[in-house]
Amino acid sequence: MNEKQRLESQQINRENSTDVKSDTNDNLDRLKKLSSDELISKYFQTTYEPPNLKKARSRRKKDVDIHYDFDIPLEMKAVGKGKKFLIRTYGCQMNEHDTEIMAGILTNMGYQSTEDTNDADIILLNTCAIRENAENKVFGEIGHLKPLKLEKPDLIIGVCGCMSQEESVVNRILKKHPFVDLIFGTHNIHRLPTLINEAMFGKEMVVEVWSKEGDIIENLPKVRNGKIKAWVNIMYGCDKFCTYCIVPYTRGKERSRRPEDIIQEVRHLAAQGYKEVTLLGQNVNAYGKDLDIDYGLGDLMNEISKIDIPRIRFTTSHPRDFDDRLIEVLAQGGNLLDHIHLPVQSGSSDILRVMARRYTREDYLDLVKKIRQAMPNATLTTDIIVGFPNETDEQFEETMTLMEEVGFESAYTFIYSPREGTPAAKWEDNIPMEVKKARLQRLNELVNKQSREAMKKYEGKIVKVLVEGESKKDPDVLSGYTERNKLVNFKGPKSIIGNIVEVKVTNAKTWTLDGELIEEAIEVK
Ligand code: 5AD
Numbered sequence: 032m033n034e035k036q037r038l039e040s041q042q043i044n045r046e047n048s049t050d051v052k053s054d055t056n057d058n059l060d061r062l063k064k065l066s067s068d069e070l071i072s073k074y075f076q077t078t079y080e081p082p083n084l085k086k087a088r089s090r091r092k093k094d095v096d097i098h099y100d101f102d103i104p105l106e107m108k109a110v111g112k113g114k115k116f117l118i119r120t121y122g123c124q125m126n127e128h129d130t131e132i133m134a135g136i137l138t139n140m141g142y143q144s145t146e147d148t149n150d151a152d153i154i155l156l157n158t159c160a161i162r163e164n165a166e167n168k169v170f171g172e173i174g175h176l177k178p179l180k181l182e183k184p185d186l187i188i189g190v191c192g193c194m195s196q197e198e199s200v201v202n203r204i205l206k207k208h209p210f211v212d213l214i215f216g217t218h219n220i221h222r223l224p225t226l227i228n229e230a231m232f233g234k235e236m237v238v239e240v241w242s243k244e245g246d247i248i249e250n251l252p253k254v255r256n257g258k259i260k261a262w263v264n265i266m267y268g269c270d271k272f273c274t275y276c277i278v279p280y281t282r283g284k285e286r287s288r289r290p291e292d293i294i295q296e297v298r299h300l301a302a303q304g305y306k307e308v309t310l311l312g313q314n315v316n317a318y319g320k321d322l323d324i325d326y327g328l329g330d331l332m333n334e335i336s337k338i339d340i341p342r343i344r345f346t347t348s349h350p351r352d353f354d355d356r357l358i359e360v361l362a363q364g365g366n367l368l369d370h371i372h373l374p375v376q377s378g379s380s381d382i383l384r385v386m387a388r389r390y391t392r393e394d395y396l397d398l399v400k401k402i403r404q405a406m407p408n409a410t411l412t413t414d415i416i417v418g419f420p421n422e423t424d425e426q427f428e429e430t431m432t433l434m435e436e437v438g439f440e441s442a443y444t445f446i447y448s449p450r451e452g453t454p455a456a457k458w459e460d461n462i463p464m465e466v467k468k469a470r471l472q473r474l475n476e477l478v479n480k481q482s483r484e485a486m487k488k489y490e491g492k493i494v495k496v497l498v499e500g501e502s503k504k505d506p507d508v509l510s511g512y513t514e515r516n517k518l519v520n521f522k523g524p525k526s527i528i529g530n531i532v533e534v535k536v537t538n539a540k541t542w543t544l545d546g547e548l549i550e551e552a553i554e555v556k
């Protein structure tokens with residue numbers, strides 16, 4: 032950590048970092064003696080920056096440093112020996128992948144993973160801030176952990192991920208859940224060993240949330256969840272500032288990894304036998320814009336397509352930046368799968384304008400046309416928000432007609448949830464909840480209908496399935512995904528797990544397909 036970062040950090044060292052924590056109840060009493068305001072001013076000194084659109088926008092010009100020198104401090108290398116960790120993950124794939132990194136760091140400190148809260152010496156909640164209900168779940172879980180902490184004072188409870196980037200959340204934890212030992216932000220993951228050290232040996236809550244946008248640290252260890260599919264970050268952050276969205280504030284500015292680092296990671300995964308890689312970013316189509324070379328997602332996908340790995344996916348796309356070069360590259364097919372998740376958010380150009388999506392309904396439909404011309408069999412899925420401030424019945428109907436016109440095969444649908452610090456949160460959330468719910472229900476009925484119809488078309492067809500393991504519901508049944516991301520259940524020997532096999536679809540349900548294995552394993556390339 033350089034001095035600049037140190038200054039920008041609002042790390043709070045525990046007062047007496049050499050004292051071994053002896054009695055957590057003592058600590059709780061000490062914390063309770065401080066008034067809420069004292070606590071807040073103690074933790075939020077001068078550097079904490081809550082979401083601020085104007086400031087965040089000016090950050091684009093700031094430089095990003097890439098580091099290749101992550102290491103675990105010597106004194107922390109064996110600290111987890113004989114101890115166990117549990118990380119509970121909420122939210123998107125980016126968070127799932129961050130959890131893999133934290134698991135990597137903890138494993139390198141000697142910790143072993145556990146699924147059992149009673150068995151854990153450290154519990155981290157990797158949180159999501161995208162909607163209010165995501166946050167409520169986490170606060171519920173923090174509350175549930177209190178009795179355990181009182182029973183096991185040496186247990187370390189940490190809150191990290193997107194919620195910890197929000198001032199209101201940190202305040203609430205300080206005020207209402209002082210038994211939490213550690214809060215750290217999305218830009219502070221690499222500091223985990225030091226933060227655990229401080230949490231173990233200090234007497235007060237450790238809070239470290241850098242307002243800095245975050246550098247890129249290339250050599251963080253990872254313990255991947257499984258040996259078949261892997262996530263690879265290609266970029267971090269988002270500069271789109273859709274008016275409803277908290278992500279540009281919690282995840283910082285857009286920063287792309289260098290192509291050579293990404294390609295090396297994918298090559299390494301291929302060598303390890305992974306069958307599928309998903310390239311990750313909040314807005315992957317902006318990939319490369321911040322690099323000093325003329326290079327975009329299309330160029331990256333083109334190079335990655337030459338690597339000997341059977342399946343390459345990418346998520347999440349923004350329609351505004353989806354360019355012709357990418358379409359041309361995707362149309363080559365091969366290991367580049369033609370399932371495109373392309374969030375539209377609304378079918379009304381007026382609502383899209385106030386969402387600051389920077390495209391109209393017509394622009395979106397033109398893009399879909401272009402994609403379909405180049406890839407006639409492409410599967411399109413989307414995200415949609417209903418009940419945005421001032422959304423009229425007519426505007427909602429435009430979302431319904433767009434859903435049909437594009438023929439989305441599935442969609443994640445959400446009720447608008449105001450997020451503090453975003454521009455939309457300043458507008459009156461004036462659509463009554465019953466109206467929002469009724470709109471969501473109608474939309475979901477349509478989504479289900481379209482999904483059912485899309486699934487029905489597979490009946491009698493042969494699909495290629497990457498077998499992931501036993502089905503969640505029945506250990507005698509195997510399951511896996513097709514190239515177009517349809518879940519298929521079928522019977523077969525466990526020895527085919529991890530292979531791509533051919534399955535004949537016998538029965539289509541709304542969200543899954545049943546089938547019969549017809550060929551044990553097919554050539555993957
Ligand atoms: N309210 C409701 N849904 C939201 N999303 C993002 N922010 C909000 C919000 N404030 C949805 C968008 C996005 C998906 C990941 O979550 O549809 O694409």
Ligand code: SF4
Pocket residue numbers: 269270271272273276277278279313314349
């Ligand atoms: Fe949020 Fe996606 Fe918009 Fe970025 S592009 S602000 S992540 S909805």
